[in-house]
Amino acid sequence: MSDFDERLRSALARKQPGPGFTGRVMAKLPERRRTPWRAWAAAMAATLVLTMGGLKFRDERRQAEEAKRQLMLALEITGEKLALVERKLHTGRQQ
C-alpha cells in the first residue's frame, strides 16, 4: 500500500451524518409498512380515553340529576309549607 493510497484512505474516511439522522429516516417510513402493534396500541389508548370519558360524563350526569331531584323536592316542600302558612293566616284573619 503506497503513501498515496494511505492519504486517499484518510481523505475518504467515513463520516457521520448530522445528529438525529436515524430519527429523520424513521419519521419518513411509509405508514402502511409499519408494524401493527403501534396502530393497535394507539387504538387501545383511544378506546380507553373514550371509555373513561364516557364513564365520567355518565357519573357527572347522574349526580346532576340527583341534585336536581333534591332541589325539586325541596322546592315542593317549601311550597307546601308556604301554602300552609298562608291558609293559617287567612283563617286567623276571618276569625
Place this chain on the structure above:
Amino acid sequence: MRATDRDFGNFVERHQSMVFSIALHMLRDWNAAEDIAQDVFLSLYQNLDGIETEPHMVSWLRRVACQRAIDYCRRQRYRRHGSLEVVPEPAAPRQSPADPFLNALLWKQVSRLPPRARAMVVLRYQEDMAPGEIATVMEVPLATVKSQLHRSLTVLRSRVAATKGVDR
C-alpha cells in the same frame, strides 16, 4: 428479511455512516448527501422483502447509494450545461483532524473525476473493497474496474503533484 421498525432503526444506525459517506464523498455537499442517504434507506425499507441477509443488505446499500449519487451528479452536470471540470466548487467539506489541508485537496480532486470513476475510488478507499467486489456492486466487468481505478489514481497523483507545495 422480516424486520420490525426497531430492527430497521438499528440497521440505519449501523450503516448510516457508510451510506452517507459514499454520497458525501461523491457529491461534496453535506445536505445533498443526507437527502440521498435518507432516500437510500427509505428504498431499502420498501425492498426489505427481497433482501435475505445482512451482507446482502450492505451490498445493496452500497450499490444503491452509488447509483443515486451518480444519477445526482449527472443531473447536476446537465443542469449546469458543463462538464465536471467547470462545475463551481461546492461548499468546503467538514475536515477530519488528520491532515485537513491535504484531505480537502484530495477530496476535491476525487470530486473532479467522472461520476462512475469517482464511485469506484470511493468504494476502493472509503469501503476498502477489492476490485472484484466493486465490479459486483457496480455491475461492471472486473477489467473495467481495474483500468478505471488505475486511470483515476494516475490522474489524482498528477493533479495533487501539480498543486504547489502539497505533494513534494
